[in-house]
Amino acid sequence: MIPSEVQERYEKLKATINHYRTKYHVYDIEEISEAARDSLMHELAELERQYPSIIASDSPTQRVAGKPMVQFKKVHHAVPQWSFNDAFSPEDIRDFDMRVKKVLEATTTINHYNPLHDKCVWGQIVDYVCELKIDGLKIVLTYEGGVLKTAATRGDGTMGEDVTHNMRTIESVPLSLSRPIDIIVEGEVWLGKKQLKVINTEREKNGEQLFANPRNAAAGSIRQLDPKIAAARKLDTFIYDVARTSEEFPPTQFEELDYLRELGFKVNKNAHLAHGVEEAIAYWKQWQKKGRQQAYWIDGVVLKVNEKKYEDALGYTGKAPRFAIAFKFPAEQVTTVVEDIVLQVGRTGVLTPVAHLRPVSVAGSVVSRATLHNEDEINRLDIRVGDTVILQKAGDVIPDIVRVLTEMRTGKEKKFVWPSAVEECGGDGCIERVEGQSAWRCVAKDSFSIVRRRFHLFVGKSALDIVGCGKKTIDLLLENGLLHEFDSIFTLKEGDVLMLPGFAEVSAKKLIDAVSKARNTTLARLITGLSIPHVGEETALLLARRFKTLDDIGDATEEDFKAIAGVGDIVAESIFSWLHENKNKAMVERLSNILIVKNPDFTANKKAGEKQPFTGKTFVLTGTLETLSRDEAKQKIRNLGGDVSSSVSKNTSFVVAGAEAGSKLSDAQSLGVRVLSEKEFLNMCGE
Helix, strand or coil: CCCCHHHHHHHHHHHHHHHHHHHHHHHHHCCHHHHHHHHHHHHHHHHHCCHHCCCCCCCCCCCCCCCCCCCCEEECCCCCCCCCCCCCCHHHHHHHHHEEEEHHHHHHHCEEEEECCCEEEECCEEEEEEEEECCCCEEEEEEEECCCEEEEEECCCCCCEEHHHCCCCCCCCCCCCCCCEEEEEEEEEECCHHHHHHHHHHHHHHCCCCCCCCCHHHHHHCCCHHHHHHHHHEEEEEEEEEEEEECCCCEEHHHHHHHHHHCCCCCCCEEEEEEEEHHHHHHHHHHHHHHCCCCCCCCEEEEEEECCCHHHCCCCCCCCCEEEEEECCCCEEEEEEEEEEEECCCCEEEEEEEEEEEEEEEEEEEEEEEECCHHHHHHHHHECCCEEEEECCCCCCCEEEEEEEECCCCCCCCCCCCCCHHHCCCCCCCEEECCCCCEEEEECCCCCCHHHHHHHHHHHCCCCCCCCCCCCHHHHHCCCCCCCCCHHHHHHCHHHHCCCCCHHHHHHHHHHHHHHHHHHEEHHHHHHHCCCCCCCCHHHHHHHHCCHHHHHHHHHHHHHCCCCCCCCCHHHHHHHHHHHHHHHHHHHHHHHHHHHHECCCCCCCCCCCCCCCCCCEEEEEEEECCCCCHHHHHHHHHHCCEEEEEECCCCEEEEECEECHHHHHHHHHHHCCCEHHHHHHHHCCCC
């Protein structure tokens, strides 16, 4: 018996996947990312694994791809075109390896005799050729007498589209081979990162829809009726497989790649012969880290059993080869389900809605929560409890919900109702909308929840960095009445700490010693830890650069703050208001008497009379950079005299945009701020 909710979910998944696959394969329109489609497919396949009787003939798992477009001449493939099954984790690959061994063990004609077991058994190690999985468009090239006859897309695996007129324009496609043989080869057409940027810039100028990714651009280029357009796109290819040849087949896949090179085809140089599955996994991990540094996009590694006779023995399933598998990199976009939406109280009392998600692996880590930012964002997304959503996470970037798949709704989803009161706010729990902003906040400013978060920041790594004083310790100190204001942490004695659960003499002494060491700090760290609304690490550094001491900051006017590049009107007003509240002024004065606050010379590396290249310039970073971490890029800017801001304003000098650049890129374009690629930024740094 199949539960009704499972059957309903299955039908929704099937219909949604078929819709997006048709858009993607037939019309080259990518409405959601490939990673998101893979995630939906993975869930569908898992349901079919659990309930085999649920499998329908029109399930996306039962076919290869879409149908060819009608405006192109159809080509019947002489050799059926298969698609690979996917693996998403080392465990999936180890399972694949075990399946390979079991089939080979059962194929007695190629078994090895092991006298220890007195029977034929398969050896413990299988060699795999690891090839980079290029994110492009599959192409099938047919040569007769060594001369290119046809080039066709994969289509539905049986029938493709004749795109010979466009493939002939690609310089890496040989029009004639090194010898007059009959051969059918398979490969990938791809578009370089730089060229995609050039094309999209031109399309934007012409008011045309931008290509979402390189595969989309390559497909759009190859499917042009005018070959001049394809020629101008500067496409490239990698050929990776021989489907049929009039000569003797190479005995191994690795030798097959050499055979292709010998005939004149362009073959990716990064193929690796792995001795066993663990070496293949190590190769996958290596390229997961450095894949972004290539001129082309890579979305995984393809593993193929090396020995041709073993490939033949393994054969095919109904839709994919048993001897090969696509080992995908951790998806940066996946689908999951919103199980709840709750409000989280921040250190300034601002309420942040957080989606509790069905746990899902994205970009290498399991994610179960994602911020929804504010009420306006919930309304914009129209997100509801029970919705299926696309979750995005690039590298170390915080997970973000980018879209709701409304076509997956069943009618049982619940809208989130913004409450009139939140118990965690303290007092009567009342909340209020911040004037001129999208945020709501607690009316009471000193609830336990707010105070504890302020202390968490104050002792954290970005601020005072008190070693061994984590969130649990702070909560214990607060719950036992040992902390009231920030300066009270420096009045603690060993005897005070000994009374807390889990503390003994040694651990109490270590904590008090760490607190004592934290008395020596920098101005930027102290400002960060004060929990001034809108002031984080970047703004704290800007203030420390502009002013020498806390007293200087206290004496500054609101206009002085506004004059700092990277500090907007709202932030300037917030800083000024906070500093002039009597309670805050008194607390800052007490801290000044306790702490030894240093303000390093930010121009210490500057020679006398020398103006640094980035002096007076403010940078904003957005997206994922290929060769630098965010912290490394920030350090380069500061070393050259520049400032880093977390938001784009009219005072921003440059925005450095990497992959998956977000709203900051749009802000820069609307304000006319110059946008730099990573290479342009490094050139400015003199590298």
